[in-house]
Amino acid sequence: MTTTAKTPDRIDAILRACRLMLRMNRARPDARKSEVLYYEMLIDYCTQLATARQQGRFVAAHTVFFPCEVLYAMDIVPMHTETTSWMTALFLGQYADLLAAGAEQGLSSEICSPHRGLAGALSIGALPRPDAVLWSNMVCDNTAKCGELLMKITGSPGFFLDRPFQRSDEEMKYFVEELRDMVAFLEAQSGLKMDWGKLSETVRHMDEQIELFREINRLREAVPSPFHPQGFLELVTVDYLFPGRPKATEYLQTLRDELATAVAEHRGAVPKERYRLMTLFMPPMYLIGFLEKLSREYGAVSATEPFFCNWGEGRLDPAKPLESVAQKSYMLPESHMFGPMSEKAIGEIVESARRYEVDGAIYYADVGCRHTCATIKLFKDALSEIDVPVLTVDCDVVDPTVTSEGEVREKLERFFELLDDRR
Amino acid sequence: RFRQANRTFPKSPEILSAKTQGQKVVGWVCTYVPEELLHAAGALPVRISGYARETDLQDGTAYFYVNNCSFARSCLQLGLRGEYEYLDGFVAGSTCDAARRLFDLWCNYVPVPFSHVMTVPRKYSERANDLYFTQVLELKKGLEEHLGVGITAQALMNSIALYNESRSLLRALNDLRKLDEPPIDGSQTMEVLNASSRMPKEAFNDCLRGLIRDLDRSKPKGKGKARIMIAGSALNNADFIQSIERIGGLVVTDELCTGTRYWADPVAVGNHQEPLKAIARRYLNNFPCARMYPSEERFQRMLHLIREFRVDGVISQTIRYCSPYSNDLPLLSDVLNQNGIPMLSLDVEYGTSGSGQILTRVQAFLEMLEARRE
Ligand code: SF4
Numbered sequence: 001m002t003t004t005a006k007t008p009d010r011i012d013a014i015l016r017a018c019r020l021m022l023r024m025n026r027a028r029p030d031a032r033k034s035e036v037l038y039y040e041m042l043i044d045y046c047t048q049l050a051t052a053r054q055q056g057r058f059v060a061a062h063t064v065f066f067p068c069e070v071l072y073a074m075d076i077v078p079m080h081t082e083t084t085s086w087m088t089a090l091f092l093g094q095y096a097d098l099l100a101a102g103a104e105q106g107l108s109s110e111i112c113s114p115h116r117g118l119a120g121a122l123s124i125g126a127l128p129r130p131d132a133v134l135w136s137n138m139v140c141d142n143t144a145k146c147g148e149l150l151m152k153i154t155g156s157p158g159f160f161l162d163r164p165f166q167r168s169d170e171e172m173k174y175f176v177e178e179l180r181d182m183v184a185f186l187e188a189q190s191g192l193k194m195d196w197g198k199l200s201e202t203v204r205h206m207d208e209q210i211e212l213f214r215e216i217n218r219l220r221e222a223v224p225s226p227f228h229p230q231g232f233l234e235l236v237t238v239d240y241l242f243p244g245r246p247k248a249t250e251y252l253q254t255l256r257d258e259l260a261t262a263v264a265e266h267r268g269a270v271p272k273e274r275y276r277l278m279t280l281f282m283p284p285m286y287l288i289g290f291l292e293k294l295s296r297e298y299g300a301v302s303a304t305e306p307f308f309c310n311w312g313e314g315r316l317d318p319a320k321p322l323e324s325v326a327q328k329s330y331m332l333p334e335s336h337m338f339g340p341m342s343e344k345a346i347g348e349i350v351e352s353a354r355r356y357e358v359d360g361a362i363y364y365a366d367v368g369c370r371h372t373c374a375t376i377k378l379f380k381d382a383l384s385e386i387d388v389p390v391l392t393v394d395c396d397v398v399d400p401t402v403t404s405e406g407e408v409r410e411k412l413e414r415f416f417e418l419l420d421d422r423r
Numbered sequence: 424r425f426r427q428a429n430r431t432f433p434k435s436p437e438i439l440s441a442k443t444q445g446q447k448v449v450g451w452v453c454t455y456v457p458e459e460l461l462h463a464a465g466a467l468p469v470r471i472s473g474y475a476r477e478t479d480l481q482d483g484t485a486y487f488y489v490n491n492c493s494f495a496r497s498c499l500q501l502g503l504r505g506e507y508e509y510l511d512g513f514v515a516g517s518t519c520d521a522a523r524r525l526f527d528l529w530c531n532y533v534p535v536p537f538s539h540v541m542t543v544p545r546k547y548s549e550r551a552n553d554l555y556f557t558q559v560l561e562l563k564k565g566l567e568e569h570l571g572v573g574i575t576a577q578a579l580m581n582s583i584a585l586y587n588e589s590r591s592l593l594r595a596l597n598d599l600r601k602l603d604e605p606p607i608d609g610s611q612t613m614e615v616l617n618a619s620s621r622m623p624k625e626a627f628n629d630c631l632r633g634l635i636r637d638l639d640r641s642k643p644k645g646k647g648k649a650r651i652m653i654a655g656s657a658l659n660n661a662d663f664i665q666s667i668e669r670i671g672g673l674v675v676t677d678e679l680c681t682g683t684r685y686w687a688d689p690v691a692v693g694n695h696q697e698p699l700k701a702i703a704r705r706y707l708n709n710f711p712c713a714r715m716y717p718s719e720e721r722f723q724r725m726l727h728l729i730r731e732f733r734v735d736g737v738i739s740q741t742i743r744y745c746s747p748y749s750n751d752l753p754l755l756s757d758v759l760n761q762n763g764i765p766m767l768s769l770d771v772e773y774g775t776s777g778s779g780q781i782l783t784r785v786q787a788f789l790e791m792l793e794a795r796r797e
Pocket residue numbers: 112113114115139140141142143366368369370371372397
């Protein structure tokens with residue numbers, strides 16, 4: 001179980017794909033300025049990663065929802081493990097070899113494909129070898145359990161960040177101290193020092209960004225929907241990769257202004273909006289382009305994605321940077337998935353369905369993602385009380401062998417027919 | 424008596440009679456819920472488990488979806504079918520995804536008057552002990568409010584004594600399995616263990632004392648082809664172990680939450696220590712589940728058992744979609760390899776009794792171990 005770099009890492013290939021997207025965007029007369037900024041940010045991210053080794057910079061691989069704002073404040077290069085492996089599926093359409101490499105590491109096929117692929121990617125050198133592995137229990141068991149194997153595969157030291165399940169004062173205190181230990185670990189490993197002033201500044205930006213996310217959410221209540229059908233993936237990625245980065249603020253401000261103009265002009269993102277949908281969980285990455293096309297063809301928009309866009313209440317305080325980082329983890333839209341699925345949490349989904357006037361919801365049931373699938377029945381029942389039907393699409397977020405474009409098309413078309421019949 | 428408690432479970436006469444006599448019954452999931460606290464509140468603690476046999480999990484799957492472990496689906500199905508209708512309370516911990524979602528689904532579809540979920544840290548540290556202690560305090564408060572009782576230090580001390588006695592008896596029973604030719608086999612031990620969290624502790628301890636006395640006088644069961652440890656996800660079906668023993672495996676120990684991990688460590692109350700603090704410390708630092716970090720702690724304890732019980736090989740059974748255990752498998756396999764202990768890894772469903780294909784693999788494994796022994 002050692003690292004055998006059989007393939008050059010794929011960051012360069014992702015970088016090329018992003019550059020191509022950027023060029024195409026710039027060439028389109030109707031391109032959004034925010035989209036251009038988005039690709040510029042992705043390019044910056046990948047460039048940093050691709051040149052880090054050369055420049056002698058410290059690279060930390062970290063799992064999803066890990067507070068990478070702390071890394072930015074320490075001048076450490078972050079490598080978001082799930083996103084970088086998703087991007088391989090999204091931009092390069094390559095995933096099978098990563099899954100096969102994951103299986104070689106002894107991971108069973110029931111472990112979700114992002115994690116199998118990730119272990120595989122690091123083992124064959126498809127992602128650069130990090131100087132440290134950081135992981136947490138934020139979101140699921142696979143995330144909580146992946147770190148020790150990744151440490152073994154990469155031969156890098158690691159830190160597990162234990163984030164409490166609920167949010168009492170004691171739990172917050174525990175988490176803040178965990179974060180403090182993580183900073184100490186990183187300082188010891190990298191020889192770099194935490195720049196507390198920079199962390200405060202990052203927190204200030206994050207607070208501003210969360211407000212912008214909320215504003216964008218409010219603008220998206222408009223009918224017709226001003227936001228392009230799968231646009232929420234951009235929002236998700238912005239917070240996954242660029243929390244507290246000034247350019248992320250610029251992106252969100254630009255997007256907010258674009259949406260405000262569209263709303264004022266009563267201009268929808270698709271030519272003729274017919275179906276307003278709620279998206280529950282992640283659609284398959286390799287079908288994003290196809291889903292986008294299908295949405296335009298049928299006038300179906302994803303009006304809301306509560307688990308990716310509904311930020312919890314509260315403001316961050318730059319004077320208390322580490323406490324704010326801890327607090328943010330409980331405000332994340334996805335954090336509703338980390339804790340108990342209480343009546344309140346379910347109620348918020350129903351409330352979103354009402355507020356965004358959705359006709360139906362689509363539940364992307366990822367075959368490897370256990371804790372999200374265990375909520376399907378809860379949401380179906382809750383939404384059926386307000387007469388919102390839910391379509392379940394069995395899929396895998398990155399593995400294209402689980403469901404095909406044809407199958408998804410057929411399912412969605414039937415669902416649209418059902419929505420028509422109900423009118 | 425143990426068999427009867429298991430055969431009739433969940434609606435066993437002992438639980439129903441406690442209920443008729445006005446005692447509250449509180450169900451608990453996973454070994455991170457402190458049973459002594461439920462007992463000290465005057466309740467009868469009952470461990471939630473599923474069907475100890477192969478069965479169609481149609482309802483469990485409809486509510487849970489197919490990609491959650493069959494242990495959790497099986498528990499939920501029994502709940503949905505009213506088999507646990509006597510429960511006055513339901514307590515779980517944030518131990519793994521399946522357990523926490525079982526809590527969510529139970530609260531929604533199998534309503535109980537009192538439900539409570541505890542945050543369980545995943546690390547071993549003084550900070551984690553302190554946090555878990557606050558969770559134990561919260562549970563105490565919840566129980567007191569809902570059951571209308573006060574849980575005194577004396578009541579806690581009494582419960583600790585009773586549960587520690589049970590643990591010593593289980594240790595004594597398991598010590599017999601260290602013999603070359605133990606008087607009790609693995610499947611019989613499983614029956615005892617299943618009953619241990621389904622019967623009132625007082626009655627269980629009496630029966631177990633009697634059983635140990637009888638075993639001292641009984642005939643040994645033979646040596647078998649190889650001495651086996653069973654490891655992995657939750658297991659309640661004694662038939663699974665029996666099917667291994669029928670073909671010559673002698674199951675002498677285990678690393679299961681339904682086995683050794685349940686009784687391994689006593690609650691140690693130091694001088695002037697609050698009993699509740701001692702309970703919290705024991706539950707978080709007990710023989711760990713695969714959910715805890717670092718895994719090394721669990722692996723070292725397994726190696727210790729392997730030496731103590733002179734284990735020839737480990738059969739690891741992982742319930743499909745049990746993430747904590749399947750993520751640890753590559754690491755465990757390395758550790759065992761380095762220590763020269765062969766492991767057979769089986770993908771199973773909870774409740775399985777060992778089908779043809781599984782048995783063929785076990786048979787081949789046993790033969791390999793037998794050959795090594797010679
Ligand atoms: S797909 Fe699901 S199981 Fe896998 S990392 Fe994401 S949340 Fe966890």
